[in-house]
Amino acid sequence: MEQATLAGGCFWCLVKPFDEWLGIKSVTSGYSNGEKENPTYEEVSTGTTGHVEAVRIEFDPNVMSYEEVLRVFFKTFDPTDIEGQFGDRGSHYMPAIFYHDDEQKEVAESVIKDLDSQNIFNGPINTPVLPFKNFYMAEDYHQDFYKKNSGHYNAYFKGSGRKGFIENVWGEK
Template sequence: MATATLAGGCFWCLIKPFDQWDGVNEIISGYSNGDEPDPTYAQVSTGETGHVEAVQIDFDENTMSYRALLEIFFKTFDPTDIGGQFGDRGPQYMPAIFYHDENQHEIALQVIKELDEAKIFSASINTPVLPYKNFYKAEEEHQDFYKKNTGHYNAFYKGSGRQGFVENVWGEK
């Protein structure tokens, strides 16, 4: 088992894209790399804790590679926008890859380089690759939100601009 910690705006929208793949064992919504111990959603929402909304993915490296996870990840958000994602603005919504070891660090930098060279996005990728510091599980209502609150999730996914961006850049929902 291995762990990946990824941030791409609202954590609600980062569960569903990974939930369908063999080798992905668990996806947890939470808060990563900040200074406040065991933060709440209300605290992180202020943008003052240093935490970003993120997901932590436990995966079987024999079935799903870290590179494959990153390739899925980059199809879920706008990696050129460091100021937040779509309707969610502020440091708590910035995208980031939090690497757990040097191998993850090197793979992340390589994937970013390849995507930039392919000119998929209208600007250069601006998603930081940072050392993993911490991760705190979010409140239960934020876990598997797309399953628990399908209507709200679908409206948010579309209304925030995320769905349109993903469809426009990748041709998929």
């Protein structure tokens, strides 16, 4: 198994898209690349810990490659917006790819270059590719939120503007 650590705004919305793919062993919501050890949701939400909401994806590279993981990831958020995502603003909601090794860095940069060349978005991709520093699992109530609280999740997914963005850019519902 390999790991991918990705941030694209609210971590709730990054779990469901990956749960639907063969080769994905687990998707864990958490906080990545900040300075405070074992931060809480309330601490991260202040924007002062340096963490961003992220997911850790464990996947079987023999079934789904890292490149394929990234291509699914880029269909879940607005990679041109570094200031947050949709209704969620602030540094703790910024998008990012946290690479675990040089190969992941190269693949991420290649995927970004390819997507930018296709002019899919209304501007260049502004999602940083950063070295992985740490990941702390979020509180249990955040894990698999879309399953545990489907009504709240669906209202948030639509109301935040994420659903409309994905439909407009990718034609997917």
